[in-house]
Amino acid sequence: MILLMVGGAGFIGSHMVKQLSHAGHSVIVLDNLTTGFRELARHGELVVGDLADTSLLERLFTEHRIDGVMHFAAASLVGESMQDPGKYYRNNVANTLNLLEVMVRHEVKHFIFSSTAATFGEPEYAPIDEAHPQRPINPYGASKLMVERMLQDFYTAHGLNSVCLRYFNACGADPEGDLGECHDPETHLIPLILQVASGRRDSITVFGRDYATEDGTCIRDYIHIEDLCSAHVLALEVLVRGEKVGALAYNLGNGQGYSVQQVIDAVQRVVAKDGCSLRVEEGDRRPGDPAVLVADATLAKQELGWQPQYAELEAIIRHAWAWEKRISHLPHPDEYPLDKAQAGISAITTNNL
Known part of the structure; x- marks a missing residue:
């Protein structure tokens, strides 16, 4: 198939492009490189552009017989969405609408959407299944839910078939060491802890130890990036068939679920083999942090035939640690040049610590 990968130069998108390319599909990557890296898109044909550019979208769909689209190009920082909601509604909702309308005009019927557990808001029970009420508490979650609702309407009106995959905590790295996380700024727990181990950060802060959990720290559900991508492949296949x-x-x-403290302990066990240690600091609770967020993925297993292959926490961390060691010689994320594509990131492919 010929597939359009929107946001294919980012963390999840780049892993997805590699999986699909290795499976024999032709992949066109559309990314504006705001948060993505040119070098991470090397497994597909990169087109630098934005979903706001409808003329570019028209040209792509006219020049290529696109069979399906996967959409990973969203602004995704909860705190930022509270401060600048317009950015999130413009990028995540309006730009996605541009894409869907072009797909309809070109009769492309298969769409996979990167959604989020943030659409559920404060959990009423755990683990969270698909029947859980969706009441987002921030513009990020609200913007994703708006797209989910648009997709329901686009199926009713235009027969556009879609699958929304709601992630909990994507993590890990390509087991071959080819790809990994390069967020700027980094907000995910596991890479933040690993940056402490590699010396890129001074410490990791635990925000609250008085939650109603066994060790008092928040519990989250961590899913390996390879398992996440395999679910997308399966979702696309059931639509195409x-x-x-x-x-x-x-x-x-x-x-x-694993608690923050359990993740820290697991990281310490992994990095100790390289003589590294962690400095942990204590902080107050952050507003809006639920005690427990764990997914019930029974439906995906039953209907898509999905089965995670890297469920063990230390396996996830080992892959992420191998990646961190490859890129730890690069500048601190806060010091990257404005043009990240020219920031020396190509050293990832040739240097190995």
Whole structure:
């Protein structure tokens, strides 16, 4: 198939492009490189551009017989969405609408959307299944939910089949060491801890030890990036084969939560083999942090045939640590040049610590 990968130069998108390319598909990557890296898109044909550019979208769909689209190009920082909601509604909602309308005009019927557990808001029960009420508490979650609702309407009106995959905590790295996380700024727990181990950060802060959990720290569901990508492949396949129609949605997670302290302890065990240690500091609770967020992915397993292969926490961390060691010689994320594509990131492909 010929597939359009929007946001294919980012963390999840780049891993997705590699999987699809190795499976024999032709992948066109559309990315504006605001948060992505040119070098991470090397497994597909990179087109630098933005979903706001409808003329570019028209040209892409006219020049290529695109069979399906995967959409990873969203602004995704909860705190930023509270301060600048317009950015999130413009990028995540309006720009996605541009894409959907072009797909309809060119009769492209298969769409996979990167959604989020943030659409659920404060959990009413755990683990969270697809029947859980969706009441987002920030513009980021609200913007993703708006797209989910648009997709329901686009199926009713235009027969556009779609699958929304709601992530909990994507993590890990390509087991071959080819790809990994390069967020700027980094907000995910595991890479933040690993940056302390590699010396790129001074310490990791635990925000609250008085939650209603066994060790008092928050519990989250961590899913390996390879398992996340495999769910996307399966979702696309059921659409293409016609096994599923409509606007579908599945939660993705391991169903096994780990506390912040358990993650820190697991990282310490992994990095100790390299003689590294961690400095941990204590902080107050952050507003809006639920005690427990764990996915019930039963539906994805039943209907997509999905089964995580890297559910063990230390396996996730080992892959992420191998990646961190490859890139730790690069500048601190806060010191990257404005043009990240020219920031020396190509050293990732040739240097190995």
